[in-house]
Amino acid sequence: MKTQQEETDFEVRSLDTMCLNESNLSHPWWYNFKYLAVGIVFGVVFVKAEIISWFRIQEMFRLQSFHMYGVIGTAVVVGAISVFLIKKLKIKTIHGEEITFTDKKFNKGQIYGGLIFGLGWAVTGACPGPLFAQLGTGVLAIGIVILSSIAGTWVYGKFRDQLPH
């Protein structure tokens, strides 16, 4: 029997694109290093393919380059085929657990929040992932952008109940 707190937690978290980790297996903390390894690959691609370039993002929003559309488009096609195969073949995790998917519920936040994020994306030239890669390449000023984005998330959390969803 789940407690009220847990259920609310699950509901709140399912609104977000975060993992609903209801796994009952408990792994030692160092198992997380496999995600660090995947992150390193992601970070290398970010820089090598100039996805974290402020200039490439400006080109994208001015329709001056196909590059970013090609990256995101290809990633979605490859991702969609993978998800289809995982569902179809009922592929399990390496620990033998079932892979689960949760349908996203529509709420007005996807419109208002989406527009606001879009505004920020074009100014900073980076979405949250690239920010960490940019910082890694040694651009210290991006630390200010990241701190401010954490502040933005906090302010959202603070006023969440007053915002339309």
Add this chain to the structure above:
Amino acid sequence: MLETITQPWPWYTAGIIIGLIVPTLLILGNKHFGISANLRHMCAACFPSDIPFFKYDWKKESWNLFFIAGIFIGGFITAHYLGSDAPIVIHPELKTELATYGITDLSGMVPVQLFELHDVFTLRGFIMMVGGGFLVGFGTRWAGGCTSGHAIMGLSDLQWPSLVATICFMIGGFVMANLILPFILSL
């Protein structure tokens, strides 16, 4: 071989690798690709301030923090060992436009003439770094995800709310880049 690695990579190479991150995370431990939730985990870990939205067991999501730590390290490795020093080749119209705002240095991933630490004390720098970062953090959380969570993971799972979010990201970006940013850059 080394030359292939040090040259900038084409979009299809990047797209395929990023697309493959989706099943990799799922198969490694039923993890759904997403980045912006980390900003929430950081709030939950550092300043939960009794706000219900930040009162959850963020340690359960610590894989996500390892993931972005990896992105940081990947950026560091590439910049120091796998990079090419050649300045980026950009569309001539963009080059001309940026020159009118005094942005002529195309070296690096972010324009050094906009993103230096001391620029935060100028109006333009403050709006771009502090203002821009705030919009990213506030907007992604309200939307429930960013480019990775909605545009890549959500669309891969054929979630229509993610399509709505992705379209809104693009509208916001087009409005900013074409209508608002020119004013900010000319400050």
